[in-house]
Amino acid sequence: MADIEQTARNGHDEHGGHGGRSGQGEPYDLDAYLDRIGWKGERRAGLATLRGVHLAHALSLPFENLDPLRGTAPSLAPADLMAKMVHGRRGGYCYEHNTLLRLALEALGFRVTPLAGRVVVGAETPESRPRTHAMLRVEVPGEPRPWLADVGFGAAGALLLPVPLETGTVFEGAGRRHRLVRLPHEGPLELWELQAYAGRGDGWSGQYAFTQEPFAPADFEVFNWFVGTHPRSPFxxxxxxxxxxxxxxxxxxxxxxxxxxxxxxxxxxxxxxxxxxxxxxxxxxxxxxxxxxxxxx
Structure with missing residues (x-):
């Protein structure tokens, strides 16, 4: 992993485009975000940009739950995310991280669909856990399939680079190995599971399970309030x-x-x-x- 941080920050050193605004009309500054994560690569909707921005974000912004510890669900408003994670010395958890990444990718021209998943680490079955994790489905121009992007899974098995939504392939990058498998499921939509390679003797370990059903910002406001305030939430x-x-x-x-x-x-x-x-x-x-x-x- 010696050179991955430099790769994430350098990119192709081509610039273009300016700050964007969120769909809710609240201020969002793409320039400030890219400066915060150190991305100096090109600003167009391509695979190199998706991979570079994803990795730069993952290596720059920490995962933390200090707001829920104080009894407050963190705000997901773009202006508040900018103040906290871009201009302030703070991190966030999955809803904050992936909302911030979604805003950046949309401003760069990607088509992004928010998804919700069930964390399966330590679970008997995926259905024993509620959908409390947020991730992103990203469509990349020129790519035949969508990609899974996720910079907000607070674990050593988290993605550092996005992966295409396909099975039968082991994805290696930034020192980590992942794969996607389909799980038996009675619902109308295919159930996917992201797995991380835990090393020899431990094999593959499920991280979270999800379908490609789209979720709206209002859904994540409810998830965020529950995870950030419920007394049984680990956060x-x-x-x-x-x-x-x-x-x-x-x-x-x-x-x-x-x-x-x-x-x-x-x-x-x-x-x-x-x-x-x-x-x-x-x-x-x-x-x-x-x-x-x-x-x-």
């Missing part, structure tokens, strides 16, 4: 932060900090001091912790 109970760099994956789950290097080396330690936790979140995750609550409870 309202403990800090959950993730960050991926060119050579490391970092995770803070409660008080447990885990660092996984590209060679597979894993180190863990438990944080016991609030000042240390805030310092680590600022230095390692690049997040400015808001006042008013303790990370470690």
């Amino acid at each position: 309202t109970r403990r800090p959950y932060l993730q960050r991926t760099t060119a050579d490391r994956h970092l995770a803070l789950d409660g008080a447990r900090f885990t660092e996984t290097r590209a060679d597979g080396t894993v180190t863990e330690r438990t944080l016991t001091d609030e000042a240390e936790a805030r310092r680590l979140v600022a230095e390692e995750f690049g997040i400015e912790v808001p006042g008013g609550f303790d990370l470690l409870g």
Whole structure:
């Protein structure tokens, strides 16, 4: 993974286009977003742009749930996402990340359809979980099939690069391996599952299952409110932060900090001091912790 961050930021170094606006009429600044993620490549709806912007976003903006920890569902309004994640030292969770990416891709000329999926990590069956994860179906000019884009799955098995919606192929890129399979399903739409390769001995591990049914922003407002405020949601109970760099994956789950290097080396330690936790979140995750609550409870 040594050179993937530079690849994501350099692109073809061709410029064009300007800031866009969201479909809701609220301000959205494409220039500021691309500057935040360091994308200097071309600005047209092509596969190289989709891959480059997706990877640059994944390596630049951390996953975090600090707003739900304070008892608030984060705003999905474009102006608020810009203020928090682009102009501020904050990250977000799936609804925020993939809304921000959708706005950018639409401004660049892609046709994007929001999808919703069921997280299957640790689940007995996909149907045992509600649809609480957001991802994107992207149509790329000149490509025969749509692509799955997702920069908001807070786990080491997350996509760093988008993948075409097809089965029977293993996708390798940015140091990770994924595949899509179809699951037995009684519904009228095909049920897809994204799987990540967990390494020798562990094999393939399901991440989330989804259909290609389109969802509207109003649907995600409801999902966001439930996940961000319900007392049984894991995001309202403990800090959950993730960050991926060119050579490391970092995770803070409660008080447990885990660092996984590209060679597979894993180190863990438990944080016991609030000042240390805030310092680590600022230095390692690049997040400015808001006042008013303790990370470690």
